[in-house]
Amino acid sequence: MLLDATASGLFPIAPTPFTPSGAVDFASVDRLVERYLAAGATGVTVLGIMGEAPKLEPDEALAITARFIDGFGDLPVVVGVSAPGFAAMRALARAAMERGAAGVMIAPPPALRTDDQITGYYRQAVEAIGTDIPFVIQDYPLTLTVQMTPQVIRRIVEENPSCVMLKHEDWPGLEKISALRGFQKDGSLRPLSILTGNGGLFLDFEMERGANGAMTGYAFPEMLADVVRLQKEGLREEAHNLFDAHLPLLRYEQQQGVGLAVRKYVLMRRGFIASDAQRKPGSALTPAARDEVDYLLARLARHDGRARL
Structure with a gap:
């Protein structure tokens, strides 16, 4: 199943589980698959920024990808293939697709500054991996420092038929979504799936x-x-009420430098993974931070029983 512009729902960005010694924990990978499917995932993305992809050996990256592909069956698996050079990008992209991936995600390197540099980079990336591989643009200026205007995104999409999705992580970025959908309405942009990131911090209004x-x-x-x-069903108040209950923990998880540590700690507490270890170099929560997260979980449990641990 190849990724296309009709993709929707939830594609969790999967962390890479490690044992305390730093080895890949494949048993926890299998548990993540089970829990994501039970949560209602319609696909999954692996080897993203929060997946600690740069810390993996090439064979580890492909083994993790294969495990998720096997576990998700007919549902799409998107593989992050961003790399400093196109040779490594092509090798992982082709290997992942041969194993059964639905598409790949490509982030722009931080050195890009002008519109022509950005669009030129994506043309070269597509030439490197092949026009037969569907790809996702990762627009994450807060971390990658590359600023893509709606016009630049439209240009990338129109120049590259294999582009089927935007991972939207601009902040603030609500107007960018509106601009892109406006382009579709006036006929200047073909259909494009837009899935949003930023830890879900703006998902309530991004859906609207x-x-x-x-x-x-x-x-x-x-x-x-x-x-x-809920938003797709038009149940706006219900969607916002649920989102608001999680907002304190969402906010806490968005702290620069410790976000992944918070996320892995909560996933460990919830039984998704066995350990919250990161492969070095990586941060860890202090006892004070763990107490704060536990406090937020206890408060959340008053409104959402899934937070009762």
């Missing part, structure tokens, strides 16, 4: 602006799936 769903890794994927579903 025209997003098709979420592609992020907040430690309660059930909430993300529910908000997407």
Whole structure:
């Protein structure tokens, strides 16, 4: 099943589980698959920024990808293939697709500054991996420092027929979603799936602006799936009420430098993974931070029973 512009719902960004010694924990990978499917995931994305992809050996990256592909069956698996050079990008992209991936995600390197540099980079990336591989643009200026205007995104999509999705992580970015959907209405942009990131921090209104769903890794994927579903059903108040209950934990998880540590700690507490270890170099929560997260979980449990641990 190849990724296309109709993709919607929840594509969790999967963390890479490690044992305390730093080995890949494949048993926890299998548990993540089970829990994501139970949460209502319609696909999954692996080897993203929060998946610690740069810390993996090439054979580890492909083994993790294969495990998710096997576990998700007919549902699409998107593989992050961003790399400093196109040779490594092509090797992983082709290997992942041969193994059964639905598509790949490509982030722009931080050195890009002008519109022509950005669009030229994506043309070269597509030439490298092949026009037969569907790809996702990762627009994450807060981390990648590359600023893509709606016009630049439209240009990338129109120049590259294999582009089928935007992972939207601009902040603020609601107007960007509206602009892109406006281009579709006036006929200057073909259909494009838009899934949003930023830990889900703006998912409530992103859905109302025209997003098709979420592609992020907040430690309660059930909430993300529910908000997407409720908004699609027109149940605005119910969607916002559920989202608001999770907002304190969402905010805490968005802290620069410790976000992944918070996410892995909560996933461990919830039984999704066996250990919250990161492969070095990586951060860890202090005892004070763990106490704060536990406090937020206890408060959340008053409104969402899935937070009772």
